[in-house]
Amino acid sequence: MPGYGWMFPAGDGTVNIGVGALSTMKGFKKLNLNTLLDQYASLVRESWTLGEYIEKPRAWRLPMSCMKRSGPGWVAIGDSAGFVNPMNGEGIDYALESGMLAVNCFLDNPETAPQEYDRQVGERFDDFLRTGRRFSLIIGHPWLLKPGLRIAVGTQSAADITLAVMGNLIDSSTPGVAGKVMRLADNVLRVADPVLRRTRAKA
Numbered sequence: 001m002p003g004y005g006w007m008f009p010a011g012d013g014t015v016n017i018g019v020g021a022l023s024t025m026k027g028f029k030k031l032n033l034n035t036l037l038d039q040y041a042s043l044v045r046e047s048w049t050l051g052e053y054i055e056k057p058r059a060w061r062l063p064m065s066c067m068k069r070s071g072p073g074w075v076a077i078g079d080s081a082g083f084v085n086p087m088n089g090e091g092i093d094y095a096l097e098s099g100m101l102a103v104n105c106f107l108d109n110p111e112t113a114p115q116e117y118d119r120q121v122g123e124r125f126d127d128f129l130r131t132g133r134r135f136s137l138i139i140g141h142p143w144l145l146k147p148g149l150r151i152a153v154g155t156q157s158a159a160d161i162t163l164a165v166m167g168n169l170i171d172s173s174t175p176g177v178a179g180k181v182m183r184l185a186d187n188v189l190r191v192a193d194p195v196l197r198r199t200r201a202k203a
């Protein structure tokens with residue numbers, strides 16, 4: 001299943017525990033996240049001496065794209081602009097970065113800020129997020145997810161590159177093996193994109 005479980009100790013003897021899944025996976029609409037959460041909790045219950053839930057589980061969506069992120073006098077940042085990394089669901093960094101860019105653009109010139117902001121976030125995030133969305137289509141197919149994972153984390157060097165790619169720490173212009181892998185992945189994913197969309201896992 002493309003997704004992950006997490007657990008954060010809250011510091012007062014309680015934990016924040018949860019699960020998330022990519023909507024590109026086969027049968028997503030039939031997936032019961034409450035059941036998945038129970039299963040995940042049962043895996044870690046003993047080692048973490050977990051008790052019962054103290055709150056009812058809640059659900060949220062992570063937006064990974066948006067239709068429009070700027071207009072006359074306004075810009076959208078963070079989640080409202082769809083800046084969530086499809087490879088790992090992270091959005092805090094992108095929210096902070098896009099917020100800082102927005103502030104600087106408006107301080108520099110409020111007239112041109114929306115266009116300038118759009119250009120700057122496009123330069124910083126668009127290629128990476130597009131690759132990430134294609135990646136999320138791939139891992140939505142179990143027959144691609146399993147062999148793909150074996151390659152991506154099969155050795156320490158491969159895992160290091162995977163981590164750097166997932167964290168937006170390298171791009172196709174990065175020198176060395178990491179940049180080459182990114183360029184290759186970009187090209188393969190671009191070519192595979194129409195096929196992946198057509199065979200996109202249906203509910």
Ligand SMILES: Cc1cc2nc3c(=O)[nH]c(=O)nc-3n(C[C@H](O)[C@H](O)[C@H](O)COP(=O)(O)OP(=O)(O)OC[C@H]3O[C@@H](n4cnc5c(N)ncnc54)[C@H](O)[C@@H]3O)c2cc1C
Nearest residue numbers: 018060061062077078079080083084089090091092093095
């Ligand atoms: C369960 C879960 C786990 C996550 N884990 C991670 C993680 O480990 N790492 C990571 O990087 N990201 C994680 N994310 C994603 C991350 O939380 C978001 O991408 C990030 O918080 C987006 O920041 P934001 O400022 O754009 O939006 P938000 O943090 O959602 O902030 C928007 C704020 O606006 C307020 N608001 C909404 N409407 C109005 C209104 N009309 N008037 C005034 N205020 C309003 C909201 O109350 C909220 O406080 C996770 C998300 C979820 C749901």
